[in-house]
Structures are given as C-alpha cells and as structure tokens.
Amino acid sequence: MKKLLFVFQLLFVALLSQAQFVISGKVTDVDGNKLAGANVQLEHSPKGTVTDLQGCYQLEVNKIGNYTLTASFLGFTKLQETVEVTKNLELNFTLTAKSILADEIIVKSTRADANTPVTFSLLSKKDFVNQNLGQDLPYLLSMTPSLVTSSDAGAGVGYTGLWIRGSNIQRINVTVNGIPLNDPESHGVFWVNMPDFTSSVNSLQIQRGVGTSTNGGGAFGATINLETNTLETKPFAEINSVAGSFNTFKNNIRVGTGLINDKWAFEGRLSKISSDGYIDRASSDLKSFFVQGGFYSDKTMVKAVVFSGKEKTYQAWWGVDNWTIENLGRTFNWAGYIENSDGSFRFYDNQTDNYQQDHYQLHLSQKLGEYLKFNAALHYTYGRGYYEEYNQNDSLKNYPIGEQFFGYDSVLNNGVYAYFYHDTVAISDIIVRRWLDNHFYGTTYSLDYTSEKLNLNVGGAINNYANAKHFGEILWAQYVGNTTIEDNYYNNIAEKLDINNYIKATYAILANVYLFGDLQVRMVDYFCSGNEKGGAMAAIDKNYLFLNPKVGISYKNNFLGTVYASYALSNREPIRTDFLDAPENTDPEPETLRDIEFGARKNDKSYNYNINFFFMKYTNQLALTGELNDVGSPIRANVGKSYRLGIEIDGGYEIKNTFTIKGNIALSNSNTNYKEESETGIANYNNVQLSYAPQLIGGLQINYLPFRNTELGISYRYISKQYLDLTENDERILDPYSYTNLHANYTFKPKYLDEIKINIMVNNLFNQLYASNGYMWGDTPYYYPQAGINFMAGVTIKF
Structure with a gap:
C-alpha cells in the first residue's frame, strides 16, 4: 500500500508542473434564463461538472489542444461545441427546449430532486459503465453510502444481495421505470433473475431512509429507482466481451436504430453470463434480453419495454461453519451432499435453482400544457421456476408417503392373533422440486404540474399478484409408498392486491426556501390457502390500510448549498414467511417507522459533499433473527421498540481536472429489545444491537487520468463487526473486513x-479472506466466504 501511495504522490507532483487552462461560461435557455444543474461534459473523458444556481460552470484542462464539450439539461436538446484551447477560455451554451418529450419523465414522479428534503445518491450510466463486467448490480453500487453487498457464490455472479442502513432487500423498495420490482409476497429482489440488466440502465437513484412516496411496498431502509435506457437519436451497434477468474465469461450485443423519421426508435440487447463461482460447484448459467421501442413527438411519448432473464445456478446458499473451514476448506459447499455407506461422500449433480422471469411494460407520457404532464403505464410480469434438491434421510412424515411398514406377521397369544410388522421405515432419501409460478400485473399513473413556485405530483398504482402457485414435487424416493413421480407433497396458492395513491408537492414559500409535503394512502389485501411441507396449513387472509405522511423543508443558496430537514412515517405489512414461520396460533404485526433526516449537500465546480443525520424509530419492527427457514429465507420476528441512529458523509474533490477523490463514511448505532422463546424457556435480550447492522461503513476512491482516454482507479471499502442474531453474542458475529479493488480503462478510435x-x-x-454474510443454525454460526484476489477484463467495440 505504501508503494501505491508513493506512486500517486509522484504522479501528483508531475501534474503540478503542467500548465492549466480554464474553460468557463454559462448555460441558459433561448430566453436567457439560467439553467442551474445543467451537465457540462468533456467528451472522451469522465470529467464533467454541473452548473451552479447562476447557470455557471468551470472546467480545467492541462494541455493545449482541441476539446469538445457537451451541455445537457432535462427537457432540452444537447449542445456540443469544439474549441481550441491555448489560454483561459469563455464558452457559453444556449440550449433549446426539446421538441421530443424526454424519456426521463417516466421516473420523475418517483424521484427526489435538488429541492427535496431527503438524502439521495444519483448515478448515471457513466458512473458504473467501466465496472460493468458481469457482476450483479449490487456490486456496482458497493461504494455508495451505508451499502453492504454479498455473494453466495463468492464473486458477484449468481445470487447476490445488498443491505442499506442495515436493512436487507426485503425492506428496500425497488422500481424499474416506476413499476415495482420487489416480489409482492417475499418483498425480495432476485438480481440473478435479471442478468446484465445494468447494461440497459440509464440512471438510478438511491434514497436512503423512507424517502418520497413510490409504488410498491414501503421503504424501511431505502428506495432504489432504476431508469432503463433513454432515447438515442443516432443508430448504434456495440459488442462487449469479458473474461475473468473462476471461468467467468460475459458476452452481449446491443443495437439501436436511432430516431427514424424523427418519430420512432428501437433498441435491443442480448446477453449471456457464465461462471464456475469461487465456492465449489457454485456455477451460474445466465441469459437475458432487453428490447424497447417507442414513438416520440413534442407532446406524446409511447414506449414499450420488454426484458427477460433466465438463470440456472448450482445452490450455494448453505454456507460453512468454522469446523468446515478448518477441515474441508472455506470453498466447501454442502449443497447436494450425499454420504455413502462406507463414510465417503459425493454430490448430487442437479442441486440447482432454475427460474425465468419475463417483464412487459407499456408507457404513455403526454404533455397537456405548458405546466402539466401525464404519465401512465401498464405492466405484466410472469415468473416460474423451481429448485431441485436431494434430501438424505428425510422424515417420510413430511410427505404423503408416510412411514412404511414391512414384514407383516402375526403371533398367537392366548388364543388371539396379534398382527404386526417386523420393520418400520421412517426416513428415506428423496429428490424433490419446489416450484413457484406467478403472475404480477397492474397499472401506474402520475400527473405532474410544474410552475415557477410549485411542483405538484399526484400518482399511484393498482397492482395485483394473482394465481401464485407454490407447490412441491416428489421426483424420486427410496420408499415411495402409494405415490407416483411428480406427485405434489404440498400445494398452496396466493393472491395479493396492492393499491396506493399519493400526492406530493414542493412549494417555494420564500426565495430559495422550499416546503415539501407528501401523503400516501396504501391498501393491501393478501390471501393464501393450501398446505405446506409436512401438512401444515398455509392460511393467510389479511387486509391492511396504511397512511404514510411526510413533511420537510429545504433552504438553498450559493454558499451553503442545500440545507434540509424532514420527517416521514411509513408502515408495511408482514411478508409470506413471517406468517408461515411465526409460532403456532400467532400472527406477525405490521411494522411502523418514524424517520427523521436532516443534512446539507452542495455541488460546486470542483467539489461536492453530502452530510446527513438520521434517526429511525421502529414500532413492531420485523427484525432478522439470524435464522433461516427450510427454503433458505431469513426468519424475522416482531421485536420491542427499536431504533437506528447515525450520520452519513460523502463527497468528492477534483484536483486540476486529472485527479478525482471520492469518499464516504457512515457511523451508526442500533438498539432493540428481543424476547426469544424456545423449548428451554424464554430469554430476554434488552438494549442489544440489531443484527446485520455494522456501526462503521467507509469507502475511498481515487481516479487518475494520466493522459487522454486513459483512467486508473483504486477503491477501498471497510465494514465493521456485525452480529448474526439479536443476542449480541460475540461468538455469533461477522468479523470486520475490508477489500481493495483496482481498475483501468483505455479508449481509442481506430479507423x-x-x-x-x-x-x-x-x-x-x-487477497483478504473474509465473509460478508452469514446466519445461525441452532447455536452454530454459518458464513458465506468471499473470493480472494480475482481478475476481470473486457473489451467493448462500438460501431
């Protein structure tokens, strides 16, 4: 590390000796109005800036030569200028309002803007395109504040997860173009079902805390709002190929027509990713496609989006305990384990997870006047798949097979025959498939009014999760009884109706003082009927009505940037497994979060910062107990009063347009009371930390452009100790860990x-050896080890 820092110091000294030139100016519209927040980008370089409140910008270059700058602003046509720089230069841009309705209007209603009093991070394609080498989206977001990632297979391909402010994905609201992505029953998002989706993402916004009202389940940790690719006016074709450690390969092709007859545009992507994984047999075979096409005019946009993902992964969610690590190695995978009669072992070849998910979206955006725009969307998602597993010595009572009896006999006792069996078989090796087949469809809408002082948004959604079939098939058993192949051993069906409506507004009560209000009403109707494994009933019939208000204020000026404060209340319903895993004759309660946020943020010519304090107070929080159920899902339970309290700081500084330093740190504390009921009695744990809640998360990134079209970068991430359950037992922890990544890219333009x-x-x-996730099985902690040093390299060719 000392050598690395020494190299950076030498490069910095060399940089100081170079001449510096400043390109500065203003960005305005055709009427001379200043465009604050416009982007000014230096072409063929990651360097760029945004205009201040006066519409002014400033960029530094360190060489004499020709430079091309592009200015852009939402709702305006991009403008590109090429200039020769031999001295400090003034370059002004006058942008013309687009005659085509912008795609960005689709996500406007569910996103925060510069005046919204919430904490958020906004990332565009250029922020993650150079690291998009096949790993799932959580890994491309790993350097954002308060975020932790993990991979079951150990290298970012296959099943991956993320936590924000200690909340897992089940408590994070995720939308794609304003349409809910979270599974309505589990509230989970399975990124493995969307391989290479990042290649079709134009931008994303992470709002930490409750955030503003959106569609889908309430946010208890954050919201992630994804926007797919927007209109590209020129035809394009692109091929991308990646190879890396663990036989990891990614290949995709992207094509687009550009704008046809100034009205129509189409694009598509086809991708394939494969990997053996770091963990033994943790292979992934992933395929996906993305297609979109639309009609664009000055007042109307109609856009269809279709994307699909298909995955086959060998199970890697079992983890390893300390005994396994010491005796069999940290990459050992218990999935599919079969012990032979002589004490040796083998593995079942098809212990795999198989799933396909197809998404269909149809969007309409209509400009109704100078200040008013309307958006509506229809959507449909079809998901189906199963995982297959070999269960050795499983109890036959869990299946309709039941105990098997052999050797029917009788004995005469005092003149009366007594009948009996010589042998009773209660266990058997058995191969099963556990299926999920579901349909999710609905509509979303929003009406946006924007004037000089008022931004008003009314929106909502009606979404139905219908005919969701959960069932298990018996494929083979040593003792079959009266069953046949593919007989169901459990079968239940679920439906869930989710209706929400919201109204939110930002009003300038004084110059640069903005008042924010947001009110959401959400109604949920959830029904499930049938039986689970072992014959237990799966009976759920619940109705919920939630009122979720939010208020805030922000103050904005050139010196301080934006200072804000907000209060939000959010409610959310229990998920499917909360009901099925609850103690007999008890139902989980809905949980409530009261979230207070206040902070400041500023984007200046060469630096930016965000600082945010938060206090999140929960009632009936459904906290992770650290245990897993029989399908590998985390078990949650209502706990007593609990809270999270912390501060998040992130920022960046650009040094002479060549060095960029970015960093973030999150310090937090959590507290709850937990009552654990077991066969041995009741144990009370008071004033303990919440599980999976590190008190310190930090990161640092340094990027250096030694010469044109070349970028070098290094990033560092640190995660402090985490408890695996709610007992605050130091023998049940994830140890602190850190890792450092390097990246480099070079761009050239051949003939x-x-x-x-x-x-x-x-x-x-x-080559740090660490585990980023784990769980408790009884009194034994299990861990998910992550890969040591590994490599990925890719080439992208654009035509």
Whole structure:
C-alpha cells in the first residue's frame, strides 16, 4: 500500500508542473434564463461538472489542444461545441427546449430532486459503465453510502444481495421505470433473475431512509429507482466481451436504430453470463434480453419495454461453519451432499435453482400544457421456476408417503392373533422440486404540474399478484409408498392486491426556501390457502390500510448549498414467511417507522459533499433473527421498540481536472429489545444491537487520468463487526473486513470504428479472506466466504 501511495504522490507532483487552462461560461435557455444543474461534459473523458444556481460552470484542462464539450439539461436538446484551447477560455451554451418529450419523465414522479428534503445518491450510466463486467448490480453500487453487498457464490455472479442502513432487500423498495420490482409476497429482489440488466440502465437513484412516496411496498431502509435506457437519436451497434477468474465469461450485443423519421426508435440487447463461482460447484448459467421501442413527438411519448432473464445456478446458499473451514476448506459447499455407506461422500449433480422471469411494460407520457404532464403505464410480469434438491434421510412424515411398514406377521397369544410388522421405515432419501409460478400485473399513473413556485405530483398504482402457485414435487424416493413421480407433497396458492395513491408537492414559500409535503394512502389485501411441507396449513387472509405522511423543508443558496430537514412515517405489512414461520396460533404485526433526516449537500465546480443525520424509530419492527427457514429465507420476528441512529458523509474533490477523490463514511448505532422463546424457556435480550447492522461503513476512491482516454482507479471499502442474531453474542458475529479493488480503462478510435474500450479490474487486491454474510443454525454460526484476489477484463467495440 505504501508503494501505491508513493506512486500517486509522484504522479501528483508531475501534474503540478503542467500548465492549466480554464474553460468557463454559462448555460441558459433561448430566453436567457439560467439553467442551474445543467451537465457540462468533456467528451472522451469522465470529467464533467454541473452548473451552479447562476447557470455557471468551470472546467480545467492541462494541455493545449482541441476539446469538445457537451451541455445537457432535462427537457432540452444537447449542445456540443469544439474549441481550441491555448489560454483561459469563455464558452457559453444556449440550449433549446426539446421538441421530443424526454424519456426521463417516466421516473420523475418517483424521484427526489435538488429541492427535496431527503438524502439521495444519483448515478448515471457513466458512473458504473467501466465496472460493468458481469457482476450483479449490487456490486456496482458497493461504494455508495451505508451499502453492504454479498455473494453466495463468492464473486458477484449468481445470487447476490445488498443491505442499506442495515436493512436487507426485503425492506428496500425497488422500481424499474416506476413499476415495482420487489416480489409482492417475499418483498425480495432476485438480481440473478435479471442478468446484465445494468447494461440497459440509464440512471438510478438511491434514497436512503423512507424517502418520497413510490409504488410498491414501503421503504424501511431505502428506495432504489432504476431508469432503463433513454432515447438515442443516432443508430448504434456495440459488442462487449469479458473474461475473468473462476471461468467467468460475459458476452452481449446491443443495437439501436436511432430516431427514424424523427418519430420512432428501437433498441435491443442480448446477453449471456457464465461462471464456475469461487465456492465449489457454485456455477451460474445466465441469459437475458432487453428490447424497447417507442414513438416520440413534442407532446406524446409511447414506449414499450420488454426484458427477460433466465438463470440456472448450482445452490450455494448453505454456507460453512468454522469446523468446515478448518477441515474441508472455506470453498466447501454442502449443497447436494450425499454420504455413502462406507463414510465417503459425493454430490448430487442437479442441486440447482432454475427460474425465468419475463417483464412487459407499456408507457404513455403526454404533455397537456405548458405546466402539466401525464404519465401512465401498464405492466405484466410472469415468473416460474423451481429448485431441485436431494434430501438424505428425510422424515417420510413430511410427505404423503408416510412411514412404511414391512414384514407383516402375526403371533398367537392366548388364543388371539396379534398382527404386526417386523420393520418400520421412517426416513428415506428423496429428490424433490419446489416450484413457484406467478403472475404480477397492474397499472401506474402520475400527473405532474410544474410552475415557477410549485411542483405538484399526484400518482399511484393498482397492482395485483394473482394465481401464485407454490407447490412441491416428489421426483424420486427410496420408499415411495402409494405415490407416483411428480406427485405434489404440498400445494398452496396466493393472491395479493396492492393499491396506493399519493400526492406530493414542493412549494417555494420564500426565495430559495422550499416546503415539501407528501401523503400516501396504501391498501393491501393478501390471501393464501393450501398446505405446506409436512401438512401444515398455509392460511393467510389479511387486509391492511396504511397512511404514510411526510413533511420537510429545504433552504438553498450559493454558499451553503442545500440545507434540509424532514420527517416521514411509513408502515408495511408482514411478508409470506413471517406468517408461515411465526409460532403456532400467532400472527406477525405490521411494522411502523418514524424517520427523521436532516443534512446539507452542495455541488460546486470542483467539489461536492453530502452530510446527513438520521434517526429511525421502529414500532413492531420485523427484525432478522439470524435464522433461516427450510427454503433458505431469513426468519424475522416482531421485536420491542427499536431504533437506528447515525450520520452519513460523502463527497468528492477534483484536483486540476486529472485527479478525482471520492469518499464516504457512515457511523451508526442500533438498539432493540428481543424476547426469544424456545423449548428451554424464554430469554430476554434488552438494549442489544440489531443484527446485520455494522456501526462503521467507509469507502475511498481515487481516479487518475494520466493522459487522454486513459483512467486508473483504486477503491477501498471497510465494514465493521456485525452480529448474526439479536443476542449480541460475540461468538455469533461477522468479523470486520475490508477489500481493495483496482481498475483501468483505455479508449481509442481506430479507423472504421467509433470506439474500442478496454477495461481491467482486479478485485480484492490484497487477497483478504473474509465473509460478508452469514446466519445461525441452532447455536452454530454459518458464513458465506468471499473470493480472494480475482481478475476481470473486457473489451467493448462500438460501431
């Protein structure tokens, strides 16, 4: 590390000796109005800036030469200018309002803007395109504040997860183009079902805390709002190929027509990702496609979006305990384990997870006047798949097979025959498939009014999760009884209706003082009927009505930036497994969060910062107990009063347009009371930390552009100790860990091609051996080890 820092110091000294030139100016519309927040980008470089409240910008370059700058602003046509720089130069941009309705209007109603009093991070495609080498989206977000990632297979391909402010994905609201992505029953998001989706993402916004009203389940940790690719006016074709450690390969192709007859545009992507994984047999075979097409005019946009993902992964969610690590190695995988009669063992070849999910979206955006816009969407998602497993010595009472009796006999006793069996078989090896087949459809809408002082948004959604079939099939058993192949051993069906409506407004009560209000009404009707494994009834019939208000205020000026404060209340219903895993004759309660946030943020010419304090107070929080159920889902339970309290700081600084330093740190504390009931009695744990809640999360990124079209970067991440359950037992923890990644990219333009870009990544540079996730099985902690040093390299060719 000392050598690395020494190299950066030498490069910095060399940089100081170079000449510096400043390109500065203003960005305005055709009427001379200043466009605050407009983007000014130096072409063929990651360097760019945004205009201040006066519409002014400033960029530094360190060489004499020709430079191309592009200015852009939502709702305006991009403008590109090429200038020769031999001295400090003034370059002003005058942007013209687009004659085509912008795609960004689709997500406007569910996103925060510069005046919204919530804490958020906004990332565009350029922020993650160079690291998009096949790993799932959580890994591309790993350097954002308060965020922790993990991979079952250990290397970011396959099943991955993320936590924000200690909340897992079940408590994070995720939307794609304003349409809910979370599974309505589990509230989970399975990124493995959307391989390479990042290649079709134009931008995303993470709102931490409750955030503003959106569609789908209430946010208790954060919201992630994804926007798919927007209109590209020029035709394009692109091929991307990646190879890396653990036989990891990614290949995709993207094509687009550009704007046809100034009205129509179409694009598509086809992707394939495969990997053996770091963990033994943790293979992934992933396929996906993305297609969209639309009609664009000055007042109307109609856009259809279709994307699908299909995955086959060998199970890697079992984890390893300390005995396994010491005796069999940290990459040992218990999934599919079969012990032979002589004490040796083998593995079942098809212990795999198989799932396909198809998404269909149809969007309409209509400009109704100078200040008013209307959006509506129809959507449908079809998901189906199963996981297959070999269960050795499983109890036959869990199946309709039941105990088997052999050797029917009788004995004469005092003149009376007594009948009996010589042998009773209560266990058997058995192969099963556990299926999920579901349909999710609905509509979303929003009406946006924007004037000089008032931004008003009315929106909502009606979504129905219908005919969701959960069932298990018996494929084979040593003792079959009266069953046949593919007989169901459990079968239940679920439906869930989710209706929400909201109204939110930002009003300028004084110059640069904005008052914010947001009110959401959400109604949920959830029904489930049938039986689970072992014959237990799966009977749920619940109705909920939630009122979720939010208020806040923000103050904005050139010196301080934006200072804000907000209060939000959010409610959410229990999920399917909360009911099924609850103690007999008890039902889980809905949970409530009261979230107070206050902070400041500023984007200046060469630096930016965000600082945010939060206090999140829960009632009936459904906290992770650290245990898993029989399908590997985390078990949650209502706990007593609990809270999270913390501060998040992130920022960046650009040094002479060549060095960029970014960093973030989150310090937090959590507290709850937990009552654990077991066969041995009741144990009370008071004033303990919440599970999976590190008190310190920090990161640092340094990017350096040694010369044009070349970028070098290093990033560092640290996660402090985490408890695996609610007992605050130091023998049940994830140890603190850190990792360092390197990346480099080089872009050049050969003859007859638009561009060739080469990307190289070195993950976990110092080969740290750590586990990023775990769970408790009884009194034994299990861990998910992550890969040591590994590599990925890719090339992108644009035509």
